[in-house]
Amino acid sequence: MFLEVEVAAQGRREWVPAEAVPGTPRPTCPTWIEQPSPRQPLPEGPTWVESPSPRLNVAETSRPLNQFPPPEKARACILAMGRATPPNKIVQSTYTDWYFNVTNCSHKGELKQKMQRICDRSGIETRYSILTDEFLKEHPEFYTPGEPSLEQRNSIFAEEVPKLAHEAAIQAINEWGRPASEITHLVVATLTGIAIPGADVMLTKSLGLRPDVNRVMLYMLGCYAGITALRVAKDLAENNPSARVLICCSELAAPTFRAPNEKFPYDLVGTALFGDGASGVIVGAQPQPKIERPLYEIEWVGEVLAPDSEKIIEGTLKLEGLQFYLDRTLPSLVSKHVGAFCRTALDNAPGKPDFNDIFWAVHSGGPAILTAVEQALELQPEKLAASRQILKNYGNISASTVLFVLDELRKADSEADNQSDCEWGIAVAFGPGVTIEGALLQRCRSN
Numbered sequence: 001m002f003l004e005v006e007v008a009a010q011g012r013r014e015w016v017p018a019e020a021v022p023g024t025p026r027p028t029c030p031t032w033i034e035q036p037s038p039r040q041p042l043p044e045g046p047t048w049v050e051s052p053s054p055r056l057n058v059a060e061t062s063r064p065l066n067q068f069p070p071p072e073k074a075r076a077c078i079l080a081m082g083r084a085t086p087p088n089k090i091v092q093s094t095y096t097d098w099y100f101n102v103t104n105c106s107h108k109g110e111l112k113q114k115m116q117r118i119c120d121r122s123g124i125e126t127r128y129s130i131l132t133d134e135f136l137k138e139h140p141e142f143y144t145p146g147e148p149s150l151e152q153r154n155s156i157f158a159e160e161v162p163k164l165a166h167e168a169a170i171q172a173i174n175e176w177g178r179p180a181s182e183i184t185h186l187v188v189a190t191l192t193g194i195a196i197p198g199a200d201v202m203l204t205k206s207l208g209l210r211p212d213v214n215r216v217m218l219y220m221l222g223c224y225a226g227i228t229a230l231r232v233a234k235d236l237a238e239n240n241p242s243a244r245v246l247i248c249c250s251e252l253a254a255p256t257f258r259a260p261n262e263k264f265p266y267d268l269v270g271t272a273l274f275g276d277g278a279s280g281v282i283v284g285a286q287p288q289p290k291i292e293r294p295l296y297e298i299e300w301v302g303e304v305l306a307p308d309s310e311k312i313i314e315g316t317l318k319l320e321g322l323q324f325y326l327d328r329t330l331p332s333l334v335s336k337h338v339g340a341f342c343r344t345a346l347d348n349a350p351g352k353p354d355f356n357d358i359f360w361a362v363h364s365g366g367p368a369i370l371t372a373v374e375q376a377l378e379l380q381p382e383k384l385a386a387s388r389q390i391l392k393n394y395g396n397i398s399a400s401t402v403l404f405v406l407d408e409l410r411k412a413d414s415e416a417d418n419q420s421d422c423e424w425g426i427a428v429a430f431g432p433g434v435t436i437e438g439a440l441l442q443r444c445r446s447n
């Protein structure tokens with residue numbers, strides 16, 4: 001315990017250990033309580049009573065939770081970004097025919113028309129996938145109803161996830177301009193399969209990182225994991241002198257790929273929207289002058305759970321792969337809670353700017369998600385141009401999406417970067433929970 005005392009001779013105040021101040025009672029230690037011996041029957045515990053959930057309104061949750069570090073600490077910055085996709089490009093306008101054909105379901109006319117309607121309204125023109133004709137010929141278990149495929153899927157993902165992450169990481173490292181051996185921490189996020197050892201180990205080897213690089217693996221979080229990775233990287237960079245954190249998000253849509261089935265209409269939504277892609281990001285504080293060129297300073301990162309929403313996005317790992325349930329109410333739920341969350345984030349910026357005074361990197365979950373955010377925040381349509389462009393070119397690439405949007409926004413020649421005048425911005429993503437996670441960023445002007 002420390003007490004603030006006045007140093008008499010000098011008239012200033014400082015913090016000293018309590019025991020150094022005469023007359024201060026010593027803090028009492030918790031007393032040891034006799035426990036019943038294990039042989040005695042345990043006293044009956046309280047029974048589990050179903051209590052009404054606290055029904056916290058997101059707007060009412062106590063904030064600020066994340067106003068760390070204190071201002072004198074150097075903020076973490078995004079120092080470089082890279083992205084990668086598999087070579088196989090899907091053209092969305094022809095996808096329905098290909099999908100029903102390759103899964104031997106062309107006879108399911110009504111379902112096929114529904115899929116076509118979803119694809120037409122998806123806002124997507126192209127996306128990327130490891131699933132080619134040749135691949136699916138070799139792996140009929142991916143679409144044969146009732147055929148177990150978890151083992152095959154996992155062994156394929158164990159190779160493909162780090163492979164894609166490697167490409168994105170190499171781009172980021174090249175842009176960063178320092179050797180891979182100077183990466184001190186590695187944070188890897190994926191929703192695609194589970195491997196032991198994981199993609200973090202494969203990447204450490206393939207990228208030539210130091211064997212004592214400190215690794216963190218984020219499995220199965222969902223689309224908000226790109227921001228979670230930024231949050232972890234920010235903490236690591238701000239609390240470890242000279243740390244340089246490599247983030248890799250690597251996502252494939254293949255875990256949920258299966259033949260269309262009338263019983264699971266939400267499968268069609270996922271199959272129409274999700275694509276493959278990996279993102280590499282390097283984060284560090286106190287950039288080295290003339291070597292490192294910071295892109296964004298990460299001012300604040302936070303997340304919040306929407307109340308009573310656990311069943312809105314659900315994944316179930318089955319022998320036939322990952323079953324992903326997407327409730328139709330997701331866009332309206334996002335719309336209900338995103339405003340309070342983003343206001344909290346933005347209150348950390350000087351002058352508390354308005355939503356239309358900043359740049360936006362919103363997770364391109366689907367056109368209905370983007371419209372929900374646009375309407376809830378009353379954003380001018382151009383504010384989500386980068387998010388819509390990433391959706392159009394890549395689809396929803398889960399955790400990588402929001403990082404692709406940020407990468408798009410920082411490219412001065414990008415069509416979507418019509419917000420380069422804005423100094424402050426918010427990157428925000430959504431996923432199971434339902435979780436809203438976001439970062440307040442300040443654009444670095446040295447670029």
Ligand SMILES: CC(C)(COP(=O)(O)OP(=O)(O)OC[C@H]1O[C@@H](n2cnc3c(N)ncnc32)[C@H](O)[C@@H]1OP(=O)(O)O)[C@@H](O)C(=O)NCCC(=O)NCCSC(=O)CC(=O)O
Nearest residue numbers: 121122222223265266326327328365366367368430431432
């Ligand atoms: C799917 C859409 C592109 C469809 O566009 P529109 O809404 O404009 O069109 P629409 O209403 O006519 O819908 C077209 C058809 O899709 C059906 N449909 C829409 N949403 C559905 C759902 N969740 N489950 C089952 N069917 C659904 C409609 O009933 C309709 O069928 P019919 O034509 O037969 O009447 C859009 O609704 C959308 O963007 N939805 C949000 C998708 C989403 O949840 N994304 C987040 C993914 S999760 C994520 O990003 C986070 C994470 O994974 O962690």
